[in-house]
Amino acid sequence: MGTPDQTPVVGTLSDQGSQVRRKTLGDFLRSARARVAPDDVGLAAGGRRRTPGLRREEVALLCDISVTWYTWIEQGRDVAVSASVWARLATVLSLSRAERHYLFELAESADPQHGRADFNPLPVQLADSVHSITAPAYILDRCWNVLAWNQPLLQLFNGWPASVNEPNLLRYIFMEPAARSLIVDWEQRASRVVAEFRADAGVHADEADVATLLQELVTSSPVFAHWWTRHAVVDREGGLREFQHPQQGLLCYQQLTFRLATRPDCKLVMLLDSVAPLPAQVQ
Numbered sequence: 001m002g003t004p005d006q007t008p009v010v011g012t013l014s015d016q017g018s019q020v021r022r023k024t025l026g027d028f029l030r031s032a033r034a035r036v037a038p039d040d041v042g043l044a045a046g047g048r049r050r051t052p053g054l055r056r057e058e059v060a061l062l063c064d065i066s067v068t069w070y071t072w073i074e075q076g077r078d079v080a081v082s083a084s085v086w087a088r089l090a091t092v093l094s095l096s097r098a099e100r101h102y103l104f105e106l107a108e109s110a111d112p113q114h115g116r117a118d119f120n121p122l123p124v125q126l127a128d129s130v131h132s133i134t135a136p137a138y139i140l141d142r143c144w145n146v147l148a149w150n151q152p153l154l155q156l157f158n159g160w161p162a163s164v165n166e167p168n169l170l171r172y173i174f175m176e177p178a179a180r181s182l183i184v185d186w187e188q189r190a191s192r193v194v195a196e197f198r199a200d201a202g203v204h205a206d207e208a209d210v211a212t213l214l215q216e217l218v219t220s221s222p223v224f225a226h227w228w229t230r231h232a233v234v235d236r237e238g239g240l241r242e243f244q245h246p247q248q249g250l251l252c253y254q255q256l257t258f259r260l261a262t263r264p265d266c267k268l269v270m271l272l273d274s275v276a277p278l279p280a281q282v283q
Helices: 017-034 058-061 067-074 082-091 097-107 124-129 152-155 169-175 176-181 186-204 208-220 224-229
Strands: 137-140 144-151 239-245 249-259 267-273
Touching: 017 067, 017 097, 017 137, 058 067, 058 082, 082 097, 124 144, 137 152, 137 239, 152 169, 169 176, 169 208, 176 239, 186 224, 208 224
Parallel strands: none
Antiparallel strands: 137 144, 137 267, 239 249, 249 267
């Protein structure tokens, strides 16, 4: 019980110190605790129990924290709790993905597991939904692998990503010569893309899939390597995207990006038709 994140410390659980939020969090943990049987976590029932589920001291033992500290959390007291403790609580209480997200939202803490995919195949319904969109559309995972796309996107990108195995948008932008002629203002877009990717995957840079991709891009693309070392971080906000298509000429789109509720590690990107900007007048 002697590690720093296991010592009862009176502090701030949130910036606002909301009593309502802390009470809601305590009530939620108490309810989740009541659902877990001792047998589920390898504990003996120990005779008749007055209430169902685990006792507070059992949860504290399984999470390697003090009973006093866990009691304070359930009571809604204003205590400082590390993300690793919240993660252990989520595991011990067998929280679902939605419940885990709810726990970390109430705790105003960053989930250490956030964005870690289970690497299951993309559900067929999600892949099929892309084909129902009339505008160019595709689905990216956290490494920006293109998991699904529709025919309008193939037309825009001249057959990519269907033309390669394991298509990846970053590899296309930084390693395919065609990208420099297709994407208008490629240099400016490339710098922003790196900052957007850092926001998506930077905290997972030590994980195998992300680390492998980063090493490949840093080694193969001096432009990517340059902007990656700048540590710029921006949201994928969308906005105007322009392409100089070899057959259709200048194409202008407004990009919209949506995080997928059933696969939070993935996002749906759509390119909606936009009016081309007027040429600047000569003064």
